Amino acid sequence: MSATAGSKADARPDADLVAAYRGGDERAAAELVKRHLAAVGRFLYSSGAGPTDVEDLVQETFFRAFRRIDGWRGEASFRSWLFTIAGNLHKDEYRRRRGRQVVSIEDRDLPDRADPDGDFAATEAEDRLRQGLAGLPRLQREVFLLRAQEGRSYQDIAVALGTTPGAARVHYHHAVKRLKELVR
């Protein structure tokens, strides 16, 4: 049977699914992908990955995570750990492509909607925000995204990113200060 067959939600916590996958249960891996896919995709896109690169980066994030599943020891949430892997991947991709276009914000397809002027303004604001996020130091960007997109506490962010809650708070406020100037 395919590991992805069936759409019934698995209510087990991440730690149980990880333990099941370590025991050879591929359906547990499929559930973890299903559960965290969108969040990892949004994190990568918000960090500056091009829309066409997001799928490959998401795939690579999960591949690396499952290959080194013993690296997750449960101190931070599984999703925060995935974000750390995704952040490293994005950084590697940035280095690999340095000299070429890295943040392909402009090649995004504009949506075909009823209010093109309003949508264009929204898209423009979104693009400015993405450019602003992509221009932040990595720690500031990741702290801000973990807080804004995931609603994580400073304590959880600190564990995930290897810093202190106080430092995470400072990074968040620096990020907000810079983003407010850009989006204003």
Next chain:
Amino acid sequence: MNLCEQLSDRMPAIAAGEQWSATEAAHLAECAGCAAEWAVFTAARVLGADVAASLSAHHITERVLGRLRADRSAARARRRGLAIVGLAAAAAVALAVWTGSPPRPAGGITRGVAAADLSLVELDSLRAPELEALLHSMDPTDDTDPLHTVPSVLDDGDLDGVLDALEG
């Protein structure tokens, strides 16, 4: 903690569905800094939602699991290859030790014997009959092979004979 910090700390909870208190709502309406932070926070919260929605969990899962299976197979093949190479090397060494004669040192057999001057102090306390018994238990030689037929007491002539036989 001032009201700006309080609002900032409450933003994740409000974004998740809680309501601002009346005091917080009033502050948000009059504080440009908090309003701007809230605007950035809510915009970031939905950023990339359309890109994420286009990702196929089934497709990505199949590809990830396929790569993991291939990765495990490759690792197993590498381990098997290493084991085979190791076994072959060990077999070659064992064969060489068992069948081959070691190269003679340049200075002749006496230098080789001197180089193999082993100190077996644990044998010092044994008497002659015990040593004899030990030798017999360790040396199951073929008595029909003249090279392995060593007289119990050797004089110079006997030794020359043994050396001649060994050196051909």
